[in-house]
Amino acid sequence: LSIDHRLTLDYELQAGWLQPFVNGLQSGSAIARRCSNCHKTTFPPTRVCDCEHVHGEWIHLSGKAHIVHRSEGADGSFALVQFEGADTKTVVRQLAMTDSDTVGYLQRTINLESDSHFFADSEHETSKPAIGLPQLIITRRCNGDDNE
Numbered sequence: 740l741s742i743d744h745r746l747t748l749d750y751e752l753q754a755g756w757l758q759p760f761v762n763g764l765q766s767g768s769a770i771a772r773r774c775s776n777c778h779k780t781t782f783p784p785t786r787v788c789d790c791e792h793v794h795g796e797w798i799h800l801s802g803k804a805h806i807v808h809r810s811e812g813a814d815g816s817f818a819l820v821q822f823e824g825a826d827t828k829t830v831v832r833q834l835a836m837t838d839s840d841t842v843g844y845l846q847r848t849i850n851l852e853s854d855s856h857f858f859a860d861s862e863h864e865t866s867k868p869a870i871g872l873p874q875l876i877i878t879r880r881c882n883g884d885d886n887e
């Protein structure tokens with residue numbers, strides 16, 4: 740017997756150490772984590788660096804993302820990007836981008852609640868859910884063409 744049960748979770752209580760990153764997304768800022776040992780900058784931030792160091796600082800990136808690869812899916816347009824100032828690449832959703840665009844800009848995350856994979860641990864409904872990452876969205880710069 741299995742019973743479908745829809746969860747609602749208060750993510751504000753759960754973001755934990757990721758809170759600066761999540762707050763940044765809600766205001767349209769790219770907040771990355773820089774390891775205090777090897778200075779590797781991760782965006783989205785990783786808690787434990789590749790060098791196994793856990794301490795770091797939060798830094799503001801420009802929000803500009805260089806597109807490495809793009810793909811069109813049934814549920815939207817996605818791209819592998821590297822944010823300016825970050826040493827890591829990540830997958831983002833593209834909005835209003837064209838094939839000729841080589842850069843995009845982080846857009847404010849409008850509705851985190853609709854991000855079903857933000858907390859995806861449905862196996863343990865009564866315990867603390869696992870924290871996933873809110874979906875990152877890039878779009879064209881609103882004002883004019885800024886082709887650097």
Ligand SMILES: [Zn+2]
Nearest residue numbers: 774777788790
């Ligand atoms: Zn490190």
